[in-house]
Amino acid sequence: MASSTPETGKAAGQSRRFGIPGRYLVISAPYVWLLLFFLAPFAIVFNISFSSAIIAQPPYTALFDWSTGLIPQIRGTLSGYGFLLSDELYAVAYLNSIKIALVSTMLCLMIGYPMAYGIARAPAARRNTLLMLVILPFWTSFLIRVYAWIGILKNNGVLNNALISLGLIDEPLPMMHNAFSVYVGIVYSYLPFMILPLYANLAKMDESLLEAAADLGCRPWKAFLFITLPLSFPGIIAGSMLVFIPAVGEFVIPALLGGPDTLMIGKVLWNEFFHNRDWPVASAVAIAMLVLLVAPIVIFQHYQAREDDN
Amino acid sequence: MVNKTSFLPTLTLLFGFAFLYAPIVILIIFSFNAGKLVSVWAGFSTQWYGELLHNEQILRAAWVSIKIAVVNATIATILGTLGAYGLSRFGAFKGRTLFTGMMTAPLVMPDVITGLATLLLFVGIGWTRGMSTITIAHITFSLAFVAVIVRARVSALDQSLEEAAMDLGARPVKTFIVITIPMLAPALVAGWLLAFTLSLDDLVIASFVAGPGASTLPMVVFSKVRLGVSPEINALGTLIVLLVALCIAVAAWIFHRQEQERLRDQQAAERG
Structure with a gap:
């Protein structure tokens, strides 16, 4: 994966501050850390996903058998993956996660876009305060904010009680432990991640384009549709990826707010690991999830790199 | 308007x-x-604060979490700042693509995957699980968030001050400490606070890598919440x-x- 970009004249100019050894010294600390604690673990997960579970410590068979001599015998097995295919539960959870993450991303976009637009077009003095208000909930405990929704959505919760006392409904609406509560939880938790990149994009948009369109007789909604919306496409992609990718693997929200019909892959992985203690199957679930997420992650990184270049 | x-x-x-x-x-x-x-109001009382302050389990877990969060935030800020500085100032270098990838992937990687992967590494190398493993796992994803904040500030910096210092004979390391770090201060503080919060907030990764000994605050809260609201x-x-x-x-x-x-x-x- 390591691409070696040739040293260009420009880079050599930029390195005036730190010599070549100095530069590697600065980079090496975070580089080695990430190689060791971020990249290496994925190789190990991949490895263990091909082994089989045993009752031992650690509870999986070694993939390489070194007892035969210098060249190890590979004793890999596809049983972990076979297990995923044999039980319908995994396919259901997998597809459920994709569906829930997709719908949540769309909902975040529908709520987040007008909010980001509103902040970007607000008077400059008020803009930072509004942005602060978007970020602030993100700084308080995620777990406790998800927990707060239980008190609101359950049968004798705040929302049902309010609706009943207003006489709008007689029976409490089923809003907990179903798809509704999971969507509310995900949209609520990930909305700031949608708003921030959209705002960053909309705020730096050249407004003279809109003025020019208006001068030429273009109506505001048409200018929005043909100028603002296409120009904000990178922001839409970044925000959507920031919501979609973690939402696919979400565990806390389906665990606290979900029910039997909202099984998600993150919760399956958790159960395989903590309840069934089947590390190879848990690893196979992780690899299956990664395969799904590789494309979105690459798109996200491509966008990030382009933003950084600007 | x-x-x-x-x-x-x-x-x-x-x-x-x-x-x-x-x-x-x-x-x-x-x-x-x-x-x-x-969800049903029954009058004003501060009794739950009293009970909270006498709950040994929660207090102990909170102390564990705070210790981990402080160490995590400090190391993640140092590593994240070095990484961010390298990425925005050093131009092309060998392995840059891989480095960029490793600095951005933790921002979106689902917790369950990171948690499982990191645990398997610790088991593989025989590292005893506990506060140290939680801290290492937290630093790994926190440093990516710190880097995002610091990079934005580094690219907005006026390089002429650093150049002036070096024209006057300051060595690169001294320039970095005397000129660059103070100019980055707001981003460093914001990054430190963010890393602190992220660590204090994490349930999933900590649950995977904690082992039997250490329980963080989110782990205790989660086990209580699962039994019912309180x-x-x-x-x-x-x-x-x-x-x-x-x-x-x-x-x-x-x-x-x-x-x-x-x-x-x-x-x-x-x-x-």
Whole structure:
């Protein structure tokens, strides 16, 4: 994966501050850390996903058998993956996660876009305060904010009680432990991640384009549709990826707010690991999830790199 | 800039903020509930705060979490800043693509995958699980978030000050410490606070890598919440919200004063 970009004249100019050894010294600390604690673990997960579970410590068979001599015998097995295919539960959870993450991303976009637009077009003095208000909930405990929704959505919760006392409904609406509560939880938790990149994009948009369109007789909604919306496409992609990718693997929200019909892959992985203690199957679930997420992650990184270049 | 098109965004802003803040407001209100329910009001009381402060398990877990968060935030800020500085100032170098990838992937990687992967590494190399493993796992994803904040600041920096220092004979390391670090200070503080919060907040990764000994605050909260809602958790949530609001207010005040001082100095310099 390591691409070696040739040293260009420009880079050599930029390195005036730190010599070549100095530069590697600065980079090496975070580089080695990430190689060791971020990249290496994925190789190990991949490895263990091909082994089989045993009752031992650690509870999986070694993939390489070194007892035969210098060249190890590979004793890999596809049983972990076979297990995923044999039980319908995994396919259901997998597809459920994709569906829930997709719908949540769309909902975040529908709520987040007008909010980001509103902040970007607000008077400059008020803009930072509004942005602060978007970020602030993100700084308080995620777990406790998800927990707060239980008190609101359950049968004798705040929302049902309010609706009943207003006489709008007689029976409490089923809003907990179903798809509704999971969507509310995900949209609520990930909305700031949608708003921030959209705002960053909309705020730096050249407004003279809109003025020019208006001068030429273009109506505001048409200018929005043909100028603002296409120009904000990178922001839409970044925000959507920031919501979609973690939402696919979400565990806390389906665990606290979900029910039997909202099984998600993150919760399956958790159960395989903590309840069934089947590390190879848990690893196979992780690899299956990664395969799904590789494309979105690459798109996200491509966008990030382009933003950084600007 | 009030026109017809800004009506819809203003309306969604109002609804959006109501959506974002209603749960927090309701959480705070019911932390003062006299009853055991978190949705039916039974009078004002602060009993749940009293019980929280006498809950040994929660206090112990909170202390563990704070220790991990402080170490995590400090190391993640150092590593994240070095990485961010390298990425924005060093141009092309060998392995840059891989490095960029490893600096951005933790931002979106689902917790369950990171948690499982990191645990398997520790088991593979035979590292005893506990606070040290939680801290290492937290640093790994926190440093990516720190780097995002620091990079934005580094690219906005005026390089001429650093160049001036070096033209006057300062060595690169000295320039970095005396000129660059102070100019990056707001981003470093913001990054440190963010890394601290991320660590204090993490349930999933900590659960995987914790081992039997160490329990962090989110792990205790999660096990309590699974058994049912409790106003004690509301009280805990309220205290966290208060603490965060206080930290942000103090940080904002300090930076505001610094900015004012800087402006005054600048004006004085221009006059003089």
